Amino acid sequence: MTLREEWVFKRKDDKVRTQIYYARQGIVTGEMQWVAKHESLEPEVVRSEVARGRMVIPANIAHLNLEPVAIGIASRCKINANIGNSSVTSDISKELEKLYVAVEFGADTVMDLSTGSELDETRKAIIDASRVPIGTVPIYQALELAGGNPADLTSEIMFGVIESQARQGVDYMTIHAGVLIEHLPFVQGRLTGIVSRGGAILAQWCLKHNQQNFLYTQFDRLLDICRHYDVTISLGDGMRPGCLADASDKAQFAELETLGELTEKAWSRDVQVMVEGPGHVPMDQIPMNVEKQQEICHEAPFYVLGPLVTDCAPGYDHITSAIGAAIAGQHGAAMLCYVTPREHLGLPNLDDVKRGVIAYKIAAHAADVARHRIGARDRDDEISRARFAFDWERQFALSMDPQHARKLREERLTGDCVRETDYCAMCGPKFCSMKLSQDLTRPEKFKQTAKRRK
Amino acid sequence: MTLREEWVFKRKDDKVRTQIYYARQGIVTGEMQWVAKHESLEPEVVRSEVARGRMVIPANIAHLNLEPVAIGIASRCKINANIGNSSVTSDISKELEKLYVAVEFGADTVMDLSTGSELDETRKAIIDASRVPIGTVPIYQALELAGGNPADLTSEIMFGVIESQARQGVDYMTIHAGVLIEHLPFVQGRLTGIVSRGGAILAQWCLKHNQQNFLYTQFDRLLDICRHYDVTISLGDGMRPGCLADASDKAQFAELETLGELTEKAWSRDVQVMVEGPGHVPMDQIPMNVEKQQEICHEAPFYVLGPLVTDCAPGYDHITSAIGAAIAGQHGAAMLCYVTPREHLGLPNLDDVKRGVIAYKIAAHAADVARHRIGARDRDDEISRARFAFDWERQFALSMDPQHARKLREERLTGDCVRETDYCAMCGPKFCSMKLSQDLTRPEKFKQTAKRRK
Numbered sequence: 001m002t003l004r005e006e007w008v009f010k011r012k013d014d015k016v017r018t019q020i021y022y023a024r025q026g027i028v029t030g031e032m033q034w035v036a037k038h039e040s041l042e043p044e045v046v047r048s049e050v051a052r053g054r055m056v057i058p059a060n061i062a063h064l065n066l067e068p069v070a071i072g073i074a075s076r077c078k079i080n081a082n083i084g085n086s087s088v089t090s091d092i093s094k095e096l097e098k099l100y101v102a103v104e105f106g107a108d109t110v111m112d113l114s115t116g117s118e119l120d121e122t123r124k125a126i127i128d129a130s131r132v133p134i135g136t137v138p139i140y141q142a143l144e145l146a147g148g149n150p151a152d153l154t155s156e157i158m159f160g161v162i163e164s165q166a167r168q169g170v171d172y173m174t175i176h177a178g179v180l181i182e183h184l185p186f187v188q189g190r191l192t193g194i195v196s197r198g199g200a201i202l203a204q205w206c207l208k209h210n211q212q213n214f215l216y217t218q219f220d221r222l223l224d225i226c227r228h229y230d231v232t233i234s235l236g237d238g239m240r241p242g243c244l245a246d247a248s249d250k251a252q253f254a255e256l257e258t259l260g261e262l263t264e265k266a267w268s269r270d271v272q273v274m275v276e277g278p279g280h281v282p283m284d285q286i287p288m289n290v291e292k293q294q295e296i297c298h299e300a301p302f303y304v305l306g307p308l309v310t311d312c313a314p315g316y317d318h319i320t321s322a323i324g325a326a327i328a329g330q331h332g333a334a335m336l337c338y339v340t341p342r343e344h345l346g347l348p349n350l351d352d353v354k355r356g357v358i359a360y361k362i363a364a365h366a367a368d369v370a371r372h373r374i375g376a377r378d379r380d381d382e383i384s385r386a387r388f389a390f391d392w393e394r395q396f397a398l399s400m401d402p403q404h405a406r407k408l409r410e411e412r413l414t415g416d417c418v419r420e421t422d423y424c425a426m427c428g429p430k431f432c433s434m435k436l437s438q439d440l441t442r443p444e445k446f447k448q449t450a451k452r453r454k
Numbered sequence: 455m456t457l458r459e460e461w462v463f464k465r466k467d468d469k470v471r472t473q474i475y476y477a478r479q480g481i482v483t484g485e486m487q488w489v490a491k492h493e494s495l496e497p498e499v500v501r502s503e504v505a506r507g508r509m510v511i512p513a514n515i516a517h518l519n520l521e522p523v524a525i526g527i528a529s530r531c532k533i534n535a536n537i538g539n540s541s542v543t544s545d546i547s548k549e550l551e552k553l554y555v556a557v558e559f560g561a562d563t564v565m566d567l568s569t570g571s572e573l574d575e576t577r578k579a580i581i582d583a584s585r586v587p588i589g590t591v592p593i594y595q596a597l598e599l600a601g602g603n604p605a606d607l608t609s610e611i612m613f614g615v616i617e618s619q620a621r622q623g624v625d626y627m628t629i630h631a632g633v634l635i636e637h638l639p640f641v642q643g644r645l646t647g648i649v650s651r652g653g654a655i656l657a658q659w660c661l662k663h664n665q666q667n668f669l670y671t672q673f674d675r676l677l678d679i680c681r682h683y684d685v686t687i688s689l690g691d692g693m694r695p696g697c698l699a700d701a702s703d704k705a706q707f708a709e710l711e712t713l714g715e716l717t718e719k720a721w722s723r724d725v726q727v728m729v730e731g732p733g734h735v736p737m738d739q740i741p742m743n744v745e746k747q748q749e750i751c752h753e754a755p756f757y758v759l760g761p762l763v764t765d766c767a768p769g770y771d772h773i774t775s776a777i778g779a780a781i782a783g784q785h786g787a788a789m790l791c792y793v794t795p796r797e798h799l800g801l802p803n804l805d806d807v808k809r810g811v812i813a814y815k816i817a818a819h820a821a822d823v824a825r826h827r828i829g830a831r832d833r834d835d836e837i838s839r840a841r842f843a844f845d846w847e848r849q850f851a852l853s854m855d856p857q858h859a860r861k862l863r864e865e866r867l868t869g870d871c872v873r874e875t876d877y878c879a880m881c882g883p884k885f886c887s888m889k890l891s892q893d894l895t896r897p898e899k900f901k902q903t904a905k906r907r908k
Contacts, residue, residue, distance in 0.1 A: 242838070315853065380698045430597065
């Protein structure tokens with residue numbers, strides 16, 4: 001029996017089994033204890049943060065091999081990696097490989113965004129193989145079931161999919177319940193319209209039927225399902241900006257107000273909730289975007305996609321967005337959804353997944369350091385000590401991608417240059433500043449100098 | 455005759471020929487006009503910024519194929535790429551290739567940091583081939599000439615090298631005149647001592663001779679040479695932090711005070727000057743670092759190396775540092791010195807140079823957008839329009855690395871998927887949000903909706 005199985009089993013007769021419900025009852029669950037230990041936080045801090053809604057622990061009661069993860073401002077900044085096939089390309093084993101690579105390099109959660117065939121099989125394989133929380137966007141499967149035309153989508157299909165995915169063990173779901181028909185005119189004049197797939201589908205549905213978004217009008221149905229399985233709702237930002245020009249506009253912030261309202265609704269039914277954010281945002285608007293979300297959504301965890309800080313570097317959007325993500329994390333975003341180098345160009349392959357995860361691990365770690373989170377800088381200090389001591393093996397061991405660092409070093413050590421050296425191939429021995437300054441860090445040296453100078 | 459040759463020829467009989475001298479006389483030089491045009495600034499703005507010392511135009515009177523570049527807070531954020539061989543590896547043609555690649559992808563200046571053999575030949579080849587300003591760190595050659603032992607360095611050797619490099623046409627030189635003997639004890643207790651090569655060499659020299667840094671005591675000799683050739687001084691930060699733990703410490707800021715003093719000295723002799731900055735700095739300390747430099751150095755242009763925002767991602771330091779560089783640029787740094795993926799591991803190869811330049815082009819551009827520099831966002835808006843219109847060719851043309859973007863897209867378009875599509879291989883046609891939301895950006899659509907809803 002896994003630890004998680006034990007925890008779930010112990011609570012099997014409880015009527016409500018969400019983490020926020022227990023937290024509000026004053027109960028510290030096994031999941032809370034686990035994350036407290038891994039975050040170097042007091043269990044009571046975790047409990048009160050979860051109770052307050054400022055932290056979520058996405059942990060579907062059916063995901064039994066899960067190692068719980070805390071997402072919130074009190075805990076370390078998390079990163080999510082999106083995987084999943086599309087109608088264009090599809091292969092379950094390849095998606096599992098992506099899952100393993102993503103988790104190996106530090107993804108804290110993984111979203112299965114598959115839109116092709118074999119959706120249930122792919123998702124089941126991913127959940128079964130994953131110790132990290134799994135998220136989905138159920139509207140993708142719902143649209144497949146509706147035959148691909150947004151107008152043919154119904155609430156029956158949609159809630160059927162949500163229920164069945166919840167039963168499978170999905171830990172959190174992106175739900176675009178904040179896309180309201182009255183907000184759609186705000187999209188006029190945008191350079192890139194709606195760039196959220198879920199948002200675009202629901203906007204089409206609203207327009208075709210001239211009706212309000214059924215995920216908004218029937219939000220209680222969603223809450224019933226999420227309350228039952230402890231699925232954390234990730235309120236999707238269907239109106240997020242898809243370019244710098246559209247950032248922080250009326251459409252985006254009108255939706256945010258709705259997400260704030262839905263956050264409170266979810267909390268009132270003891271359902272865990274986080275809120276998704278942009279997208280493409282100029283650097284100078286990022287802190288304001290985080291503050292606004294925190295205020296309007298009552299400090300529910302903010303889960304941002306990037307944001308990309310420029311639109312003009314396709315092929316390098318893991319970098320354009322890691323810059324924005326680091327700043328968002330520094331200012332209070334709780335989880336950063338990665339963007340890979342393949343963004344805007346195609347679905348990521350295995351190498352893209354790795355590159356995306358590492359760029360985001362860097363962003364999240366830099367944010368933790370900047371927020372002075374407990375122990376965040378320890379690894380930096382350790383690797384710096386190893387660097388100054390020319391302990392290459394320890395440097396590699398402490399680096400985010402040991403194999404890659406070793407490869408880059410060994411490639412450049414050629415010819416008469418030995419492999420085990422007390423300098424790197426960058427400057428050579430004569431110009432090694434660290435070698436030259438080793439003396440200077442020793443106090444004895446300066447006592448003498450001081451004496452001589454008197 | 456090149457334009458630059460004309461400008462220089464016209465002034466051949468003037469006694470002082472530095473840009474700052476002319477600016478202070480109220481003269482708008484050809485160089486100032488050129489940069490004004492390329493920066494969309496009024497020539498008078500350029501003149502007054504140069505006169506004030508807040509902008510430099512590194513333009514040695516002997517660099518005749520130069521296309522001048524403005525570095526300062528009023529102009530676009532610039533990036534520098536370091537090239538150069540080391541005693542470990544050396545090949546002039548390879549360094550020229552690096553120069554071409556760096557400039558092709560957007561390096562605004564290039565520094566030749568060679569430390570191996572054939573230093574004069576390499577530098578001459580680089581200057582002759584370069585339309586962008588070339589910078590050097592003369593102490594590297596001086597140390598070679600001194601036989602490699604810092605203690606054997608003399609001011610004769612050093613100023614001899616500076617003079618001969620100036621005569622060759624070097625546009626700016628890093629001079630570590632701010633490393634003072636009384637600051638060396640502050641290095642005690644640092645995790646990584648001194649990581650600047652020039653700083654470490656001079657620290658050794660000071661300790662061995664128990665004397666003050668001769669570049670500081672004989673700063674006027676330097677000014678004579680720089681005044682004659684219009685070499686811009688780049689005041690090196692020999693005490694910059696080499697890890698997060700050492701950032702913003704006493705050693706760093708003591709040197710900065712000295713650099714502020716030397717800035718005024720340079721200005722008093724009509725010599726252009728910029729100031730170099732760190733290094734490794736946690737994100738939350740970057741704005742303070744920029745503000746401090748601006749204040750202490752009287753707003754002389756700040757030229758930062760990164761900074762890296764974490765120490766633990768060797769192999770990815772173009773990313774760790776692009777995050778810091780973007781933030782520094784946003785807060786007022788005038789030029790960002792790139793860091794390549796090979797940093798801490800070896801000398802960059804051609805591919806590393808390209809990756810470093812692109813990461814920094816992204817950082818500098820994001821900073822320009824965030825500072826609302828004139829026209830900075832135009833390219834983003836253009837590419838976003840092309841993206842929404844599925845105009846792939848235009849998207850590629852507007853991207854920072856067209857070939858790479860095209861390659862990533864074409865790799866993922868396989869099988870039954872045609873090449874010219876109105877959707878990308880990321881989501882497929884059914885889930886293309888932009889396709890789904892094309893309607894929504896048209897105003898007619900909403901007039902109807904509004905009518906129906908009444």
